[in-house]
Amino acid sequence: SAVISQKPSRDICQRGTSLTIQCQVDSQVTMMFWYRQQPGQSLTLIATANQGSEATYESGFVIDKFPISRPNLTFSTLTVSNMSPEDSSIYLCSVNKGGNYGYTFGSGTRLTVV
Amino acid sequence: KQEVTQIPAALSVPEGENLVLNCSFTDSAIYNLQWFRQDPGKGLTSLLLIQSSQREQTSGRLNASLDKSSGRSTLYIAASQPGDSATYLCAVKGGANNLFFGTGTRLTVIP
Numbered sequence: 001s002a003v004i005s006q007k008p009s010r011d012i013c014q015r016g017t018s019l020t021i022q023c024q025v026d027s028q029v030t031m032m033f034w035y036r037q038q039p040g041q042s043l044t045l046i047a048t049a050n051q052g053s054e055a056t057y058e059s060g061f062v063i064d065k066f067p068i069s070r071p072n073l074t075f076s077t078l079t080v081s082n083m084s085p086e087d088s089s090i091y092l093c094s095v096n097k098g099g100n101y102g103y104t105f106g107s108g109t110r111l112t113v114v
Numbered sequence: 115k116q117e118v119t120q121i122p123a124a125l126s127v128p129e130g131e132n133l134v135l136n137c138s139f140t141d142s143a144i145y146n147l148q149w150f151r152q153d154p155g156k157g158l159t160s161l162l163l164i165q166s167s168q169r170e171q172t173s174g175r176l177n178a179s180l181d182k183s184s185g186r187s188t189l190y191i192a193a194s195q196p197g198d199s200a201t202y203l204c205a206v207k208g209g210a211n212n213l214f215f216g217t218g219t220r221l222t223v224i225p
Contacts, residue, residue, distance in 0.1 A: 092158065096213075110155045
C-alpha cells in the first residue's frame, strides 16, 4: 500500500492567518482526499483533490476557505484560510487506488487556532 | 445514505482479555469494509480490509468478520495488551469512492 508523508504534524496558529498542509505520496495515485476530524468526532470529507483540475468539495466546504492544489499524482496541499478557533481539528489526507483497494491515511495535522 | 454505527463507544478491559468490537451499516451495497486504529491526535492506521465477497480477514492477534447481508462486522482482538489502547474505527466503501466512517470505539487496556 502507499506511504503518505504529511506535514506539519501539528501547529498552533493565530486567528485570521492561514496554514498550508502538505501530503506527499510515495507512488502515483489517482484519488486523493482531504478529511477533517473535529474534537471527539469522526472524520468528515472536505474534498477530493483532482490532478490537473479543481477539487471537488463536499457540502458545507468551499474553495475560498479550503483551497486545494494537486499539481501531480503524488502531491497535494490543503490550505485552511482566515482561521478561527472553530477550525481547530485534525486534518488528514488519504489516497485510494480505486476499485476494491483500501484507503491509506497520512499521519494527520493537529491544528489549534488561538 | 449509508450510516455506520459502532458499539460500544468505549470499552475498558484488563490486559490479556479477548474482546470484540462491533460495527453495523445500513446499506449492504458495499465494495469493502476497513478497520482502522487511531491514536490520540494522530492519523489512521489500516488494520484489516475485507472485500464484500469475503467473510473474514486475519492479521496476527486481529480477526475481522463481515456479514454483508445483515450489515455487520466484528473486530476480534485476542490477548489484549496495553499497546492496543486506541480508538478503533470501521469504514465502509460505497460507490463513487464514498467512504463512510463509524463513530469509533475507544479501547483502554489496563495493565
